[in-house]
Amino acid sequence: MSELLKRLSLNQITLNKLSLKECVDLCVRHQVGWIGPWRNKVAELGLAESARIIREAGLQVSGLCRGGYFSAPTATERAAQIDDNRRAIDEAAALGTSTLVLVCGPAPDRNIDAARGMVADGIAAVLDHARSSGVKLAIEPLHPMFAADRSVICLVDEALELAQKFPAEDVGLALDAFHIWWDAYVYAKLEKCAGRILAFHVSDWAVPLPGIFAARSMMGAGVIELRRLRHAVEAAGYSGPIEVEIMNEALWNRPGDDVMEEMKRTFAEHV
Amino acid sequence: MSELLKRLSLNQITLNKLSLKECVDLCVRHQVGWIGPWRNKVAELGLAESARIIREAGLQVSGLCRGGYFSAPTATERAAQIDDNRRAIDEAAALGTSTLVLVCGPAPDRNIDAARGMVADGIAAVLDHARSSGVKLAIEPLHPMFAADRSVICLVDEALELAQKFPAEDVGLALDAFHIWWDAYVYAKLEKCAGRILAFHVSDWAVPLPGIFAARSMMGAGVIELRRLRHAVEAAGYSGPIEVEIMNEALWNRPGDDVMEEMKRTFAEHV
Numbered sequence: 001m002s003e004l005l006k007r008l009s010l011n012q013i014t015l016n017k018l019s020l021k022e023c024v025d026l027c028v029r030h031q032v033g034w035i036g037p038w039r040n041k042v043a044e045l046g047l048a049e050s051a052r053i054i055r056e057a058g059l060q061v062s063g064l065c066r067g068g069y070f071s072a073p074t075a076t077e078r079a080a081q082i083d084d085n086r087r088a089i090d091e092a093a094a095l096g097t098s099t100l101v102l103v104c105g106p107a108p109d110r111n112i113d114a115a116r117g118m119v120a121d122g123i124a125a126v127l128d129h130a131r132s133s134g135v136k137l138a139i140e141p142l143h144p145m146f147a148a149d150r151s152v153i154c155l156v157d158e159a160l161e162l163a164q165k166f167p168a169e170d171v172g173l174a175l176d177a178f179h180i181w182w183d184a185y186v187y188a189k190l191e192k193c194a195g196r197i198l199a200f201h202v203s204d205w206a207v208p209l210p211g212i213f214a215a216r217s218m219m220g221a222g223v224i225e226l227r228r229l230r231h232a233v234e235a236a237g238y239s240g241p242i243e244v245e246i247m248n249e250a251l252w253n254r255p256g257d258d259v260m261e262e263m264k265r266t267f268a269e270h271v
Numbered sequence: 272m273s274e275l276l277k278r279l280s281l282n283q284i285t286l287n288k289l290s291l292k293e294c295v296d297l298c299v300r301h302q303v304g305w306i307g308p309w310r311n312k313v314a315e316l317g318l319a320e321s322a323r324i325i326r327e328a329g330l331q332v333s334g335l336c337r338g339g340y341f342s343a344p345t346a347t348e349r350a351a352q353i354d355d356n357r358r359a360i361d362e363a364a365a366l367g368t369s370t371l372v373l374v375c376g377p378a379p380d381r382n383i384d385a386a387r388g389m390v391a392d393g394i395a396a397v398l399d400h401a402r403s404s405g406v407k408l409a410i411e412p413l414h415p416m417f418a419a420d421r422s423v424i425c426l427v428d429e430a431l432e433l434a435q436k437f438p439a440e441d442v443g444l445a446l447d448a449f450h451i452w453w454d455a456y457v458y459a460k461l462e463k464c465a466g467r468i469l470a471f472h473v474s475d476w477a478v479p480l481p482g483i484f485a486a487r488s489m490m491g492a493g494v495i496e497l498r499r500l501r502h503a504v505e506a507a508g509y510s511g512p513i514e515v516e517i518m519n520e521a522l523w524n525r526p527g528d529d530v531m532e533e534m535k536r537t538f539a540e541h542v
Contacts, residue, residue: 106478110496116455145416147453148494149478158455182418184387184429207377207420212480223419225381 001031008267009034009062011201011245012041015259016252020045023256024057030260034062034241042091051094062241063099063138063174063199064092070122071115071152073108078118081105085126093133099198100130101138101174104153115152120165131170138174138198139163143182145212156180156189160196168195175233176201176245178216181224190232197238202226202271203246214247218262219270226271242271272302279538280305280333282472282516283312286530288523291316295328301531305333305512313362322365333512334370334409334445334470335363341393342386342423344379349389352376356397364404370469371401372409372445375424386423391436402441409445409469410434414453416483427451427460431467439466446504447472447516449487452495461503468509473497473542474517485518490537497542513542 010032012023020041027035035054042050042064054061067088072078085100092100102123107115123137130137141159142151153159156175163171173196180186182205204222209215219226230242244263251259281303283294291312298306306325313321313335325332338359343349356371363371373394378386394408401408412430413422424430427446434442444467451457475493480486490497501513515534522530 107494110494112453112494112496143416144414144453145480148476148480153455154453155455182383182415182425184424184426205419209416209419209483212483223378223381223383225383 002268004271005264005268006033007242008032008264009036009241009243011036011065011243012038014244014246014251015256018256020050021053024053024059026256026260027059028057030264032260033060035059036062036065036243037095038065039088039091047091047094051096054095061095061097062243063097063101064088064095066101066103068102069105071105071107071118078122082122082125085122086129089126089130089133089135092135098134098136099138100135101140101199103140103142104151106149107152112152119153120162123166123171127166127170136198137171139171140174140176141179143179156183156186156193160193163196172196172198174199174201177224177226177229178203178205181205181229187232190236194236197233197236199243200233200238201243201245203244210248214249216246216248218246219266230271273539276535276539277304278513279303279535280307280512280514282307282514283309285515285517285522286527289527291321292324293527295324295330297527297531298330299328301535303531304331306330307333307336307514308366309336310359310362318362318365322367325366332366332368333514334368334372335359335366337372337374339373340376342376342378342389349393353393353396356393357400360397360401360404360406363406369405369407370409371406372411372470374411374413375422377420378423383423390424391433394437394442398437398441407469408442410442411445411447412450414450427454427457427464431464434467443467443469445470445472448495448497448500449474449476452476452500458503461507465507468504468507470514471504471509472514472516474515481519481521485520487517487519489517489533490541501542
């Protein structure tokens, strides 16, 4: 197996209709050594059982999706989100990963700057718990098409500025090619992320786009310069697992074995 | 009528099922003094007749949509696009507007940097013709959700850097709130645009988004801080017409008089 393929990780949502157990079995059968679970799938099976089947299958966990959503309308709701993030940190630790991906959340009203402040406050509030649990917080800048409903943090430089409010050993970035490829300055920005990159995700941007949330395609089916982006995150010091994270209705309706085969082939060819 | 309402312009695509003549009549009936036609609607009626009915109605033309699409796969196609942009400049001049909006075009392959170079070359190729026609070229940075199929130019700072390759009297920016609102640094970037802003467009970003191309909503129906953005472009020296440009299937199916009433009311309230 190539060194690159050894870094391939199945993000669970790529096979969103399957259980965590089914995804673990597929990884074993297709010799994919990493998996990136989602919390809802872990909850279905139970945390302890999820950790057990992943460990016994010999898989490593590249990261847990997801914490975040710090920007809620009331102080009570924000406190509840902070509690939920502490649980997400516990889950990441129990699953054996040091990376919790943060989707930071939308603005509860038109005041997007205030929402960005709530995100910073939320991260600050869970920082000690993350550190003592051995978990790093990976801020994921989302594509600006999700600015209104998922994340007020959209730009690589913006996410880096937010991360830099905190120590590099605690807070970094989850960089997903789908979210950042279009930025005219992305390569210059990635250089500045050296020492802060905690995760790298791939998929592709096909034309026409197959949806808004379920908008992503298999590597090579779109316009993203995936290899160039991989080399850029590597030049910035990241050499960890690379998750394939594809939300796509048509893909979700295909047999898991087919998806795994195509994922490995297109990953090797395009990433 | 308020000073703000005197600046209101109907971008034709907001009533995309109507002819230019119908839109002109609606503007007169609703005391909207400006119109922003699209070339396809001008072509339906003929350029001379379009110019005549607009002039005789006493309307001013805020800008023509649109030139651009400079980034084509072959030199022959790029030359054809440059010719088409020269025609668009002629049409703008004939319609009595000094502003041609440029939607710069997508990359013909995965090489987005090369496409950006083609855009710069295309603008350079039509610059003399624009100047001698009394028409300024307004580069419109499009929302990154359109980076793959409509415009490789997405960021305000990127569009400004491109415009600054050319004299300020020839090339500037068309800034649309829908495209730029999500940028964490948008207000700092707008300050730097002083002297380069040629157009300002408004609509809103509703959640959930009603579509991808037809994605926009009436002012106030979404999350954009429209008044704050207007004040920012004014602080950067822009005091010209403000186009309401809304692509939205549901809106297109409503009676024109209803849309005009709502447009005026929500413009006064939110912009």
